[in-house]
Amino acid sequence: xxxxxxxxxxxxxxxxxxxxxxxxxxxxxxxxxxxxxxxxxxxxxxxxxxxxxxxxxxxxxxxxxxxxxxxxxxxxxxxxxxxxxxxxxxxxxxxxxxxxxxxxxxxxxxxxxxxxxxxxxxxxxxxxxxxxxxxxxxxxxxxxxxxxxxxxxxxxxxxxxxxxxxxxxxxxxxxxxxxxxxxxxxxxxxxxxxxxxxxxxxxxxxxxxxxxxxxxxxxxxxxxxxxxxxxxxxxxxxxxxxxxxxxxxxxxxxxxxxxxxxxxxxxxxxxxxxxxxxxxxxxxxxxxxxxxxxxxxxxxxxxxxxxxxxxxxxxxxxxxxxxxxxxxxxxxxxxxxxxxxxxxxxxxxxxxxxxxxxxxxxxxxxxxxxxxxxxxxxxxxxxxxxxxxxxxxxxxxxxxxxxxxxxxxxxxxxxxxxxxxxxxxxxxxxxxxxxxxxxxxxxxxxxxxxxxxxxxxxxxxxxxxxxxxxxxxxxxxxxxxxxxxxxxxxxxxxxxxxxxxxx
Numbered sequence: 387x388x389x390x391x392x393x394x395x396x397x398x399x400x401x402x403x404x405x406x407x408x409x410x411x412x413x414x415x416x417x418x419x420x421x422x423x424x425x426x427x428x429x430x431x432x433x434x435x436x437x438x439x440x441x442x443x444x445x446x447x448x449x450x451x452x453x454x455x456x457x458x459x460x461x462x463x464x465x466x467x468x469x470x471x472x473x474x475x476x477x478x479x480x481x482x483x484x485x486x487x488x489x490x491x492x493x494x495x496x497x498x499x500x501x502x503x504x505x506x507x508x509x510x511x512x513x514x515x516x517x518x519x520x521x522x523x524x525x526x527x528x529x530x531x532x533x534x535x536x537x538x539x540x541x542x543x544x545x546x547x548x549x550x551x552x553x554x555x556x557x558x559x560x561x562x563x564x565x566x567x568x569x570x571x572x573x574x575x576x577x578x579x580x581x582x583x584x585x586x587x588x589x590x591x592x593x594x595x596x597x598x599x600x601x602x603x604x605x606x607x608x609x610x611x612x613x614x615x616x617x618x619x620x621x622x623x624x625x626x627x628x629x630x631x632x633x634x635x636x637x638x639x640x641x642x643x644x645x646x647x648x649x650x651x652x653x654x655x656x657x658x659x660x661x662x663x664x665x666x667x668x669x670x671x672x673x674x675x676x677x678x679x680x681x682x683x684x685x686x687x688x689x690x691x692x693x694x695x696x697x698x699x700x701x702x703x704x705x706x707x708x709x710x711x712x713x714x715x716x717x718x719x720x721x722x723x724x725x726x727x728x729x730x731x732x733x734x735x736x737x738x739x740x741x742x743x744x745x746x747x748x749x750x751x752x753x754x755x756x757x758x759x760x761x762x763x764x765x766x767x768x769x770x771x772x773x774x775x776x777x778x779x780x781x782x783x784x785x786x787x788x789x790x791x792x793x794x795x796x797x798x799x800x801x802x803x804x805x806x807x808x809x810x811x812x813x814x815x816x817x818x819x820x821x822x823x824x825x826x827x828x829x830x831x832x833x834x835x836x837x838x839x840x841x842x843x844x845x846x847x848x849x850x851x852x853x854x855x856x857x858x859x860x861x862x863x864x865x866x867x868x869x870x871x872x873x874x875x876x877x878x879x880x881x882x883x884x885x886x887x888x889x
Contacts, residue, residue: 390486391874393749395811395818398471398483412657414664419593420734421651421672426596427731429644430683431724432511435693435701442637443629444688445620447681449637454677456638456841457645459834460801461673462824463808468652468665469822476652476738477800477807479745484807484814487751487875491868493803494746495860499853500649500796501739502773505571505732506780507793510534512728513566513781514700519721533561534785567781574732575774578740579760579767592730597679599723603702604682606716610709611689621693627844635844642794642841644680645673649800653738662821700724736777740769750876751868795853798842805834 412420438446467480478497482490517532537557577588623630651668658664687696690705698704702724706717740756744766747757760767808824809831824830842850869875 388875389488389869392484392486393482393874395471395483395815398473398479411659412654412664413659414667416590417651417654417658417664417668418671418675419590420654420737421668422597422676423589423593423730424650424734425645425672425676426593426600426679427508427511427644427727429641429680430600431515431700431702431728432508433641433644434680434684434687435696435698435704437637437641438684438688438693438701439695439697440637441628441633441640443619443621443633443693444616444685445631445634446637446641446684446688446693448620448634449641450677450680450684452635452638452837452841453642453645454673454680456642456798456801456834456837457673457677459830459837460805461669462830463805463834464649464652465666465669465822466808466820466824466827467804468669469662470818470820473745476649476742477804478742480807481803482749484811485803487872488864489803491746491751491864492857492860493800494742494751495857495863496796496799496853497649497742498739499856500793500800501735501742502777503780503796504793505574505735505739505773505777506567506784508728508731508735509567509571509777509781510564510785511700512570512725512732513564514698515703515721515724515728516566516570518700518703519718519725522717522721527566530560530562531565533559534564534783535559535561536783537785563782565782568778570729570732571736571774571778571781574729574736575770575777578733578736578770578774579763579765581763581765589730589733592726592733596723596727596730599719599727600679600683602716603706603720603723604686606713607686607690607705610713611686613689615689615692627846632844635841636846639798639841639844640794642797645676645797649797650734650738653741666822736770736773739773740766743769743773746868748873750871750873751864753867795842795845795849798838799853802835802838802842805831805838809835 434446437449438444442449464477464480467483471479471483473479476497478490478494481493513532517527520527535558537559620631620634621629623632627633627636651672652665658668683702687701687705691701691708695704695708700721703717703721706713706720743752743756744759746752747754747769756769756772757766758768759765808827811818812827812831
């Protein structure tokens, strides 16, 4: 069936060796810090508080454990693929090699949702910390220029009524645009056009700063934990997905996008040195470090402040402010760390998205403009500028809660497909050389699929509905353009012509 035609592993490996348009400059340390740069950011500095306030209470640590387990299974599968196929494209490329072109298109289109909205989500959180930091310095930016002009709350009885899910629940906030969020996206876009090495060096510095700040927060915050704030640790359920263990599950699904970092590492495979060795190190090391940090910070945060007060864009800043003058010296440090940390997340998200475009365009599924490489900087500059422009608009217009849920479901779908792909490939191409092999793949891969699917199930119906609509739009583009311009399809048609002439 032509829709499920696959790119052979050997073909992809040959492409990785022959395509030198992107510069291979990233070592294991760069890849690890890229992963930390993406994983440690919005999850700790923004979504931890919001997920605790809305879904899980102090039980948010169980949400992080669930999300970390699902990420661990998926991370092992990513590591096998990244070592075997060191080429840009991440889950899109892996899907093309195992499940066929149509599935690859679906996951590539899904990754666009994942990265584009992730960058915008984190930019909104960045804006919250910048505004708070400037306010401490006596600089007040009008609320009209620091908030989304629209808010959205889904009616709890909307069910799967698409009209109610999409058209109802919108309200005007009175704001004009979230200008700081748009500004940081613009700056990061410019930096990414300049080059991957420069971007990675910038990220390394920022990661060192934010790790120091997070460790300081944990070390100092332990002394100010109020045990009463942990009671009840898992608040009783108040409705579907709101507190109780159902809330813990939904919280895991919502904060899951924080683990997108190791997916972003795999998008840089074509710019990694000795990718067969360094890619698994970067993916698995960054994942392990960040899971420990998430659990530690969520414990301290909910211990310092009652979880009901954390539904804000800057929960750690709120926690420090609640301690009064005794820790006044720590406030600017935490906020600077958060601003730096969120900057690196935006950078890595926006580094990943153009490389997805690049791979899809090289395969003919998107127009050639998306794979244009700058002759001097050797970056996919037009795709980067397009990504940045759209992300600026999204960050300026929409609230962080809506954006975060969309990113989470996109991330989970990618992880499910990659986990399934490893399992399938072990049977369809058992003899292919695998520099890194998933241990007990017969257990790890299915668990990656099941846990990812379970967390997706816990997300709200409106998030599912938006994913479905997004995928339908993608299928329209594929069947009207990608299917006919696919280079794999063109090669097959040429082979069929040669065979028919020969007969």
